[in-house]
Amino acid sequence: VETNEEMKKEVVVVFDVEAASALVKELRGNFASGKTRSYEWRVSQLKSVLKMLDDHETEIVSALRDDLSKPELETIIYEIAMIKNSCKSALKQLKHWMAPEKAKTSMMTFPSSAEIVSEPLGVVLIISAWNYPILLSLDPVIGAIVAGNAVVLKPSELAPATSSLLAKVVGDYLDSSSIRVVEGAASETSALLEQKWDKIFFTGGGRVARIVMAAAAKHLTPVTLELGGKCSVVVDSDINLQVATRRIIAGKWCANNGQACVSPDYIITTKSYAPKLVDSLKQELENFFGENPLESKDLSRIVSSNHFTRLTKLLDDDKVSGKIVYGGGRDQTHLRIAPTLLLDVPQDSLIMNEEIFGPLLPIITVDKVEDSFAIINSGAKPLAAYLFTNNKKLRERFVMTVSAGGLVVNDTTVHLAEHSLPFGGVGESGMGGYHGKFSFDAFSHKKAVLYRSFAGDAPLRYPPYNRGKINL
Ligand code: NAD
Numbered sequence: 001v002e003t004n005e006e007m008k009k010e011v012v013v014v015f016d017v018e019a020a021s022a023l024v025k026e027l028r029g030n031f032a033s034g035k036t037r038s039y040e041w042r043v044s045q046l047k048s049v050l051k052m053l054d055d056h057e058t059e060i061v062s063a064l065r066d067d068l069s070k071p072e073l074e075t076i077i078y079e080i081a082m083i084k085n086s087c088k089s090a091l092k093q094l095k096h097w098m099a100p101e102k103a104k105t106s107m108m109t110f111p112s113s114a115e116i117v118s119e120p121l122g123v124v125l126i127i128s129a130w131n132y133p134i135l136l137s138l139d140p141v142i143g144a145i146v147a148g149n150a151v152v153l154k155p156s157e158l159a160p161a162t163s164s165l166l167a168k169v170v171g172d173y174l175d176s177s178s179i180r181v182v183e184g185a186a187s188e189t190s191a192l193l194e195q196k197w198d199k200i201f202f203t204g205g206g207r208v209a210r211i212v213m214a215a216a217a218k219h220l221t222p223v224t225l226e227l228g229g230k231c232s233v234v235v236d237s238d239i240n241l242q243v244a245t246r247r248i249i250a251g252k253w254c255a256n257n258g259q260a261c262v263s264p265d266y267i268i269t270t271k272s273y274a275p276k277l278v279d280s281l282k283q284e285l286e287n288f289f290g291e292n293p294l295e296s297k298d299l300s301r302i303v304s305s306n307h308f309t310r311l312t313k314l315l316d317d318d319k320v321s322g323k324i325v326y327g328g329g330r331d332q333t334h335l336r337i338a339p340t341l342l343l344d345v346p347q348d349s350l351i352m353n354e355e356i357f358g359p360l361l362p363i364i365t366v367d368k369v370e371d372s373f374a375i376i377n378s379g380a381k382p383l384a385a386y387l388f389t390n391n392k393k394l395r396e397r398f399v400m401t402v403s404a405g406g407l408v409v410n411d412t413t414v415h416l417a418e419h420s421l422p423f424g425g426v427g428e429s430g431m432g433g434y435h436g437k438f439s440f441d442a443f444s445h446k447k448a449v450l451y452r453s454f455a456g457d458a459p460l461r462y463p464p465y466n467r468g469k470i471n472l
Helices: 004-011 017-032 039-055 057-068 072-098 135-146 160-173 186-193 206-218 241-252 274-289 305-316 369-378 392-401 437-442
Strands: 101-103 112-120 123-127 150-154 179-181 199-203 223-226 232-235 266-270 324-326 340-343 360-366 384-388 406-409 444-452
Touching: 017 123, 017 150, 017 186, 039 057, 039 072, 039 135, 039 160, 057 072, 057 160, 072 135, 072 437, 123 135, 123 186, 135 150, 135 160, 135 199, 135 437, 150 186, 160 179, 186 206, 199 206, 206 223, 232 241, 232 369, 241 274, 241 384, 266 274, 266 369, 274 324, 274 340, 274 360, 305 360, 360 369, 369 392, 384 392, 392 406, 437 444
Parallel strands: 123 150, 123 199, 150 179, 199 223, 232 266, 232 384, 266 360, 340 360, 384 406
Antiparallel strands: 101 112, 112 444, 324 340
8 A cells, every 4th residue: 555655755756956956967978978969870860860750740730729720831830841941951951061161271270170070069958938839949959969968858838738748759760869849837947957958949938038048158068049029120112012912921931820939020112101011910810810800810810818817908908908909809718819909009019019929919100111220229139120111222232231130122931941041130139149050050069179190280389589580
């Protein structure tokens, strides 16, 4: 017969500083064995990720439906297919990425040869966010694997079904001697953050990023911070309005109902063009989500009641009263908010002073479209900025003057699918980047190696120094 104490021991699983320390110690030992460094190990883990996604597609779709009511197709494209794509392109290029890169040498070290050797950083921690809980967890894990690291993943507690599914399938499919999932919220993450890591890769908001960076500083641990911000969309008037409208909608409401780090946060257009743009947005929104979008199966719900309350506060702010030109519907019981457009909101309203991260889209107006760039640059640097135009001069000015993690001209959000581009922020929207080869680099140390022979031992290096010998 089990005693009460024994039963309690079985039920309560505590992940505290001691457990975190033991975990890191165990992974360090396994990393030191050299197992994760081999090409074969990396390939086998990538293949296992692919198999895991194939075998569990239905469960993934269902977990995301539980956590966010995420539409099936959004899960299949933006969570599963994106990860498969990362795995497949890494499998194709890994040998090339791992190969030492020849470097040129100069007269300063003559005779010599040199190369840059990519080595794994060691044992790394990945902390991820809830909005794309598969993509934002596994994509960095793939980066850690391809670079040959041991890794601990801490998914977000705000997507609990996906977090527990990840813990289960990662445990079943990947090499648990080097790849682990720790589930939990702030306290478990704090226990992890007390440990010495060789890299911390964090996706989330600026408040927690500051906690992560302070913890990393104690051990001089390098960090990549993938954060958010207010991603702007500038809309010029000489455009294909229907295509532009559809692409704005795709980036905003077809991306987790606006709960995406690269979602359009606000639009800037001219006073004279705004009515046309608003009409077009209304029409296409109705085409996509029907007359009662609160019941649409093609829109995710708001992740939690805290976020629901936060978003409704933005709408109920006195400063935006009378500014809603479309939508505004909400259903607290099912945590749903309809696509909502607001026109001419004041710059000092709440909605213009925090990342919206939801289905509300304010539109602000300017006299000339060129005035938009100064407005964007007056705020914190966003993760992405978008411009719709056919004007080459305007496009050039946009690229040269707007500072953001990434820019897209004539579309929204799609740059993150382009693995030849680094994905990451600048300033308040983060530091460092990943995707494709940039993920490999984010988790590697570029070791400089110089080869010399015993020939050519220049006497001028050695005392007694003789200025006369040197012709500088
Ligand atoms: P968050 O910062 O609240 O949480 C991120 C992670 O930190 C979670 O795993 C959470 O458990 C952990 N955490 C929370 N409080 C903590 C604490 N006190 N100490 C230690 N760890 C703690 O972010 P979120 O709500 O999950 O995500 C939304 C934010 O993330 C938005 O700002 C969004 O723009 C950003 N984001 C960025 C990207 C990107 O790729 N750049 C992607 C998605 C989301």
